Amino acid sequence: FITDYTRNISQGGIFIRTSLPLDVGERVRLRLTLPDGDAPFALDGVVKWVSTLKDREQHPPGMGIEFVDFTDEVKKKLEDMVKAYGPG
Numbered sequence: 001f002i003t004d005y006t007r008n009i010s011q012g013g014i015f016i017r018t019s020l021p022l023d024v025g026e027r028v029r030l031r032l033t034l035p036d037g038d039a040p041f042a043l044d045g046v047v048k049w050v051s052t053l054k055d056r057e058q059h060p061p062g063m064g065i066e067f068v069d070f071t072d073e074v075k076k077k078l079e080d081m082v083k084a085y086g087p088g
Helices: 002-007 072-085
Strands: 013-017 027-032 041-051 062-067
Touching: 013 041, 041 072
Parallel strands: none
Antiparallel strands: 013 062, 027 041, 041 062
């Protein structure tokens, strides 16, 4: 999770591997939880791009989600949650 956080989530989005992606432009609600964590952390997002099985040589199948309203306050709460979970 910490690797994904530093590579994706802290930048305002996430890649979700799936062979059944949603359509570009579709809105989603993501609930992030950590082991032994409190209530899930919810983020709203929108599908920005999709990679299908036929694209698998360049990208694994899935979808790129961009967070909506990813304010500094939301980012700080998420950073605090990640720091409480693990080193660094």
